[in-house]
Structures are given as C-alpha cells and as structure tokens.
Amino acid sequence: SDESFIAYAAAAPNLALIKYWGKRDSRLVLPLNNSISVTLDDQLMRTVTMATASPEFAEDFVELNGKPVEVTDRMRAVLQSLRQRCQRGQDLASWKVRVATRNSFPTAAGLASSSSGLCAFAVAVARLADTLRWLSTVARLGSGSACRSLFAGFAEWSAGQRPDGVDSTASQLASAGHWDLRVLVCVVGAGAKSAPSTQAMARTVATSSLLPARLSCLPDRLAAVREAVAGRDFASLAEMSMRDSNCLHAVCADTYPPVHYLTDASRAIIDFVHRLNEASGRVVLGYTADAGPNVCLLAQPADVHLAAGCLQRAFDIGQVVGDLGEAADNSKVPSDWAGDGSGGEGRLRATGSNRC
Numbered sequence: 001s002d003e004s005f006i007a008y009a010a011a012a013p014n015l016a017l018i019k020y021w022g023k024r025d026s027r028l029v030l031p032l033n034n035s036i037s038v039t040l041d042d043q044l045m046r047t048v049t050m051a052t053a054s055p056e057f058a059e060d061f062v063e064l065n066g067k068p069v070e071v072t073d074r075m076r077a078v079l080q081s082l083r084q085r086c087q088r089g090q091d092l093a094s095w096k097v098r099v100a101t102r103n104s105f106p107t108a109a110g111l112a113s114s115s116s117g118l119c120a121f122a123v124a125v126a127r128l129a130d131t132l133r134w135l136s137t138v139a140r141l142g143s144g145s146a147c148r149s150l151f152a153g154f155a156e157w158s159a160g161q162r163p164d165g166v167d168s169t170a171s172q173l174a175s176a177g178h179w180d181l182r183v184l185v186c187v188v189g190a191g192a193k194s195a196p197s198t199q200a201m202a203r204t205v206a207t208s209s210l211l212p213a214r215l216s217c218l219p220d221r222l223a224a225v226r227e228a229v230a231g232r233d234f235a236s237l238a239e240m241s242m243r244d245s246n247c248l249h250a251v252c253a254d255t256y257p258p259v260h261y262l263t264d265a266s267r268a269i270i271d272f273v274h275r276l277n278e279a280s281g282r283v284v285l286g287y288t289a290d291a292g293p294n295v296c297l298l299a300q301p302a303d304v305h306l307a308a309g310c311l312q313r314a315f316d317i318g319q320v321v322g323d324l325g326e327a328a329d330n331s332k333v334p335s336d337w338a339g340d341g342s343g344g345e346g347r348l349r350a351t352g353s354n355r356c
C-alpha cells in the first residue's frame with residue numbers, strides 16, 4: 001500500500017582470525033575481548049534481506065530462504081532497539097515488520113550465516129527506521145559477530161569498557177582491496193552444530209580456568225594481527241590465526257562439561273596444513289575453525305592451486321569447487337609430503353576457494 005516502507009540490505013559472512021569467545025554482558029552482547037575478522041567477498045557468499053513495515057501487518061514475520069522461521073529473541077531485540085530510535089515517527093515505530101532474507105550459501109552449517117544474516121537484518125531494519133547511527137550496537141544485538149560484517153575487508157570489534165557498551169563497536173582495519181587473500185572452505189559437516197556458540201561461550205566463561213590465560217595473551221596476538229594486516233605479512237597472519245583457533249578449541253575443551261567442535265576430520269586437515277607448511281619450508285596455508293567442524297584455510301592467491309591439489313591428494317576429494325586461479329608450480333613440494341596419508345577417507349565433502 002502507499003503507507004508501507006521497504007528497505008534492502010546485503011552483507012557477507014566474516015571469518016574470525018582472532019575469535020570472540022565470552023561475553024562481559026549477555027543482554028547487551030558485550031564481549032570479553034577484541035576480535036579481528038576478514039569479511040568474505042560478497043559476490044561469492046552473501047545474505048540479501050528485504051524488510052517491509054506496514055500498518056496492515058498483524059505481527060512481525062521473518063522468512064529465511066523462502067520459509068517462515070521463528071522470530072528469535074535476538075531479532076526482537078534488534079527490532080525493539082530500532083523502534084526506539086525510529087526517525088520516521090511514532091506511527092512507523094508501532095508498525096509490524098516483515099523480513100524476507102536469503103543466503104547464497106548453506107545456512108547454519110558453520111559458515112557464519114549468522115554473521116551476515118543478522119548484519120543484513122539489522123541494516124535493512126535500520127534503513128526502514130531511517131537511523132544508521134549506532135549500527136554496531138544494533139547488529140551486535142542480533143549476534144555479536146554480525147557487527148564485524150558491517151565492513152568489507154578486515155574489521156576489529158572492540159570489547160570496550162563501558163557498562164552501557166557504547167564503546168564496543170566494530171571498525172574497519174583495512175579495505176578489501178588492501179590485500180588479496182583467499183579462503184578455502186573445507187566443509188567437514190553441514191549438520192547442526194553440537195553446541196550453539198551463545199550457550200557454549202557462556203559455559204566457558206562460567207567454568208574454564210584456561211579462559212583467563214587466553215584473555216591475557218590476546219593483546220599481543222591482536223597487535224601482531226593488526227601489524228600483519230598493515231604490512232601484508234601472510235606468514236604472521238596465518239600463524240596468529242592458527243594459534244588463536246587452537247586456543248579457542250583448547251578453552252572449549254577446558255569448559256565443563258567440555259565443548260567439542262572439531263572432529264577427527266577437522267584435526268586431519270589441521271595436521272595436513274602443518275605438514276604442507278613444513279614440507280614447503282614456508283607458510284603456504286593457515287587455518288581457522290569456528291564453533292563447528294569446518295576448517296577454513298587461508299592462502300595467498302598464487303598458492304590456491306597448489307593447496308587445492310595437495311588437499312585433493314591427501315583426502316581423496318573428487319572435486320574442488322570454486323575459483324582456484326592459475327595453476328601454480330608444485331615442484332617445490334616433495335611428493336611424499338602427505339606422509340602417512342591419514343587423510344580422512346573422503347569425509348571431506350567439498351572445498352571451495354573464496355576471495356576475501
């Protein structure tokens with residue numbers, strides 16, 4: 001009708017290189033530590049969201065990939081926050097909202113659909129409300145990691161110190177064009193994860209005695225990643241990402257009862273990366289794994305072909321999907337580098353190369 005408003009937004013998922021794990025305030029979604037991520041190329045992985053407000057709607061409604069889904073408490077928190085800030089007048093603030101959203105990649109499969117999904121949700125509704133201020137706050141209410149997807153390229157989300165969270169915002173460290181990096185997504189399992197990150201990280205905060213050790217070493221690691229990004233130092237970025245991923249899964253194991261995200265297949269990929277790097281005499285790949293079994297590999301463009309070929313050989317993968325770039329020189333990798341061939345017997349279902 002003449003009286004409805006429509007707004008659109010798009011966002012891409014982000015991959016945390018230094019992970020957010022643990023909140024200092026659950027209601028406001030304020031983290032215990034800064035985190036740094038790289039946002040994937042939105043031409044390849046993207047959420048597109050349309051939000052409509054109308055006085056004719058009886059209730060808020062969300063459709064994800066063509067099917068109605070529950071309007072979660074987090075989505076309600078985003079809607080409420082934006083209704084309070086609405087710049088288009090009280091009428092619109094009281095109207096119900098319909099959201100139709102679609103992901104161009106598997107949803108809830110450990111590929112960070114919540115980061116792009118809740119980011120696009122927040123931005124679309126913020127556009128409806130004509131208020132683009134405090135977007136970090138609004139996106140973070142949807143899902144903490146979503147606020148980093150507000151930016152292309154590298155982003156850092158500051159933990160902040162204030163109880164009201166106004167200093168807990170995301171900002172861009174470097175644009176997407178600053179550094180051409182690739183991500184190979186090793187899809188180990190696309191099923192539901194063993195423990196949702198929100199609950200699992202709360203349990204870590206409540207029970208892990210290793211978490212304080214993680215938090216105390218993060219300032220140095222964050223500084224190293226900022227420096228690696230600024231100087232395009234791949235070896236350093238990859239090493240910090242691998243260390244931080246290992247550290248995240250160590251505090252998960254120290255959580256009581258423990259949280260297990262990695263499977264034997266995930267660990268086989270991690271070991272593969274170390275073997276490949278050692279055999280190559282340089283850091284060809286880095287890895288990072290979030291709250292699920294999938295492992296994302298970081299590579300420089302010239303190494304993607306080499307890495308994909310080695311992955312195929314080690315894990316007996318039929319097909320590697322995606323843009324692999326030019327064939328690279330494999331001659332520098334000894335032919336027996338894959339060692340015992342303990343590859344994972346085809347449990348790796350697919351990999352794709354993705355520009356950041």
Ligand SMILES: Nc1ncnc2c1ncn2[C@@H]1O[C@H](COP(=O)(O)OP(=O)(O)OP(=O)(O)O)[C@@H](O)[C@H]1O
Binds near residue numbers: 047109110112
């Ligand atoms: N486009 C979207 N719009 C709104 N919500 C979405 C969208 N895509 C995903 N979500 C929400 O995110 C949930 C998936 O998040 P979940 O953490 O379980 O999976 P994920 O994709 O593996 O993300 P992550 O890797 O960040 O943990 C979905 O069940 C849905 O509630």
Ligand SMILES: C[C@@](O)(CCOP(=O)(O)OP(=O)(O)O)CC(=O)O
Binds near residue numbers: 015018020
């Ligand atoms: C392991 C992580 O992916 C955890 C992401 O946690 P979420 O952002 O999904 O958690 P909530 O704020 O409770 O919604 C690391 C990261 O993305 O930094």
